[in-house]
Amino acid sequence: MYQVKTFNAIAKSGLEIFTDDFQINQTDNPDAYLIRSVNLLNQNLPQNLKAIVRAGAGVNNVPLKQATKKGIAVFNTPGSNANAVKELVISLMIATTRNLFSANEYSIAHAQADISQRTEKDKTKFNGSELAAKKLAVIGLGHVGSLVANAAMQLGMKVIGFDPYLSTNGAWRIDNKVRRVDSIKKAVQNADFVTVHVPKNDATIDLIGTKEIDEMKENVILFNYSRLGIINNKAVVKALRHQKISHYCTDFGEPLIAGNSSITITPHIGGSTIEAESNGATQGAKTVMDYLESGDTKHCVNLPNLEVPFETEFRITVIHQNIPNMVGQISTQIANKKINIENMSNAAKGEIAYTIVDVDNLKTNDIDELKNALESVTEVYRVRIIKHQ
Template identity: 35%
Template sequence: MSDILITEFMDEDAVASLRDGFDVHYAPDLHESPAEIAALSGSSRALIVRNRTLVDTRLLDAAPRLVAIGRLGVGLDNIDTDACAERGISVYPATGANVVAVAEYVIAAILIMLRGAFHCGDRMRAGHWPRNEMVGSEASGKTLGIVGLGAIGRAVTERAKGLGMEVVAFDPFLSADDEAWQRTKVRRMDPLMALLEVSDVVSLHIPLTDATRHLIGEHQIAAMKAGAYLINTARGGVVDENALIQGLNSGRIGGAALDVFEDEPLTADSALIDAPGLYLTPHIAGLTREAGIRVGSLIASRIRSALA
């Protein structure tokens, strides 16, 4: 039996560093078998997961020796943090390690959607020359609405300003006198509807809580600037997907880039599949080679300290 159980993929060098001192069971596809996780966790003192391993009371009850959980990412909605606290289990997210990766993903999505010129490869290979249909817009001069001015929201802000965009932000967790507003020189918008009405692109960077579930719903999409774009790299539940589909089908908004979904993994029968103007990626905004190394190294360090 193992000291450390790792149920999803982790940087190999980080895994090797943990093996130098601990008995490690590393199975990157183990998240697909909750029963096997429970069976293997009986002797484990540490558990390392991403977002597809559900750490609920059932799993915690099966792991009585557990003292630490490492999260290879920042969202904790798959981990019952209250139950962990009751049991004295420390939870360590990889805060800050994937900020650059997500920020660059958002900037890429902004440019791709505004320009609208990256869909014509197949038509060109078929002999067409759709030049007049591919005239898009520039990011410079457009307004980016950031929902959630945490570390990632601030990193996106910095890069968007470098493109000449005006940035406005709404953050229900930051008070009006928080120094973040002065430090970023971002115009604070409150309520959320005010931001939606002026933004050419809206990018979401808030955790999924009871208060933020379906924060972007039918009324919010109706309030968005006509033809605006939506980017969600936060959590799928922040967006009401049915309302989004209606907004796309009606042409109320110009498009959306979704990296996260209410139910993951996305399946072929999802209603999102046929929605127009929709860019889909498999929860990969925070995953680059560089981010993987930083995340793995950070969590390995924290787990080693917790078990020392």
Template identity: 35%
Template sequence: MSTFAIQTLNAISPVGLQRLDRDVFDLGTDIAAPRGILLRSADLHSYEVPSSLYAVARAGAGTNNIPVDALAVRGIPVFNTPGANANAVKELVIAGMLLAARNLYHAADYTRALVAEQGLSGSELDTQVEAGKKQFAGYELPGRTLGVIGLGAIGVLVANAAQSLGLRVLGYDPAITVERAWQLSPNIEQVTSVEELFSRSDMITLHVPLIEATRGLVDAQRIAMMRPGGVVLNFARGGVVDEQSVLEALDSGQLHSYVNDFPSEQGAVHPRVITLPHLGASTGEAEDNCAVMAAEQLADYLLHGNIRNSVNFPEVVMARTPGTTRLGIFNENKPNMIGQITAALADAGLNVAEFTNRSKGEVAYTLVDVEGEVRDGLKDDILAIEGIIRARRIDGPAPA
């Protein structure tokens, strides 16, 4: 039986790899002509993409390490795993809120220094602990207001958890999906602008991708709108926060703390910054969940042409029609593409048993099950249509 070769560019959880039938999928780190790539943080921007490649699957949510647009124009979907690590990140955000509110990070450093640096013990240690603890007095969360920017899988979990802890929660996401809206607690107020959220919040947490529209979203002007002594939590991407503005606000007292997952030379040593070493999804459960989801989506695409959770192509899922041949076709999103595709199939003497087409931005994807004998030259006829990006015959485990 023919196999699909899949190249792994990072250590992928064995729990996920077990979802790939070894009679159908050949896995390895050194594959010359892969049909699929499975990765976590490996940088594909300098990677020479082989003509054999059908798809890329990332075991994680962010895709900044992948040239998403460049792959789209070649008809290569990029899959991610939204929600698979959501609980892990949610727990870290809640921990960050408590670290900041109760000054726990710096209090622990203080206690450690009393012993490790000053050599105190016994009654001397007890005396110094009692004398110094006042400087770390914090505040409790109930009654404070948390602003959540981005109400996707993670943002909704954070908002709901924070509300259950007694915080007032404001949410902002102009592109919230119906699914996430249903999951959101009815006690959470959705505001209509980022500025309103900043002006009414004691704490801000970010759950948005790093794109041009979100770069530097937290800047000096918006920080100034917050209530004095505010907290910014960033477990999304480093670039969504203008760190220099945050550091200046910490120095002035406008901000009490900046908790983040993206170390920098300045931030790591600032006394009011709590910087973690990118722990967002660093749990065994999250790594397993992401690997399973990525492997299953990649397999479903290679075997059946279905696209789920792609960042550069629309979601297209169609049950296979018995006794038919399946074709997957990528094309530019412009008028009369469907008409030309179906005309080419009719000219080849094929009957369309099932057909679906979806578009996303400038590209579109078609799945079609046809009845009749598919001749060898059909692919070339389809590719000859102006605007067709890629076409393949999907014969289950046999690569087209």
């Protein structure tokens, strides 16, 4: 029986995925956490914890270094809220270009006015422009960025994309009419709109700052629906003051950008739709079950991704340092127990490696002894021995 602890409100559709082999919220020392936005950065993760699954894309609320050293696999659910974010960005592009927010404020303030006369006189104040034929720069062409790019193409826009890490599979998702360039500078030049959709890490903090904004055309409209800090808000405020940027839309507020009529701040609702929360919960629950029952690491962010058919009676998984002769040491410990290896897979991600070993002739009484032998290797972080269900 596996134990799962949830944080935040996890959609019922996700919780219903779990089979009878899983108990939910019965202990504070579970096998897995299923979370959304709870901040775990200052928490001491329980020793028994084997997996943390974030029902969403970002994992900046998870202490990755601590988790890795404790042999805890950390996952996200990429793409589960991508459509929700896409729709919000597109709707804000329309709202800002058609001056819908100021038009609404006007209508509220003049609710008792003679609509037929005063409105006809004043409505020219809110003349906007259409998206068709405008240029959109999309920085980051992953799950969200590709959807935004494709939707913009369908609206008749000209789309330029930049993503140095775009995978082959990711490229297939993008409309072939989206023009891809090899630098942010080339992407943002002459763009009427710039939107950023990249994960937050050391390489993307302040990805868009004064230098990048200077390359943009006058009166550009800028969007940050990735994470706070990817666009430098200090540079944005300065650019707004000089009318380099005409409007800034973001899902991440802070005092620096509060109270500015040229800034629209939404309260981190990019992925807050019924459908997105259901998608994230469902995908997250499946990820918990897959990892605990098979050791597969698809969508793992701190371990290499391995998906191996589980066709033997037992599976041994080892999270360890990525150094020479680790596979040899693991094989030796297994051979010392007179166990034949049916299949072995190994992959590395930076300083961390992950090894899956499938065996048949493992006696139940020898499981603890083998586990202890493998864990005695100094560079090993965690060993699991899984019996095929």
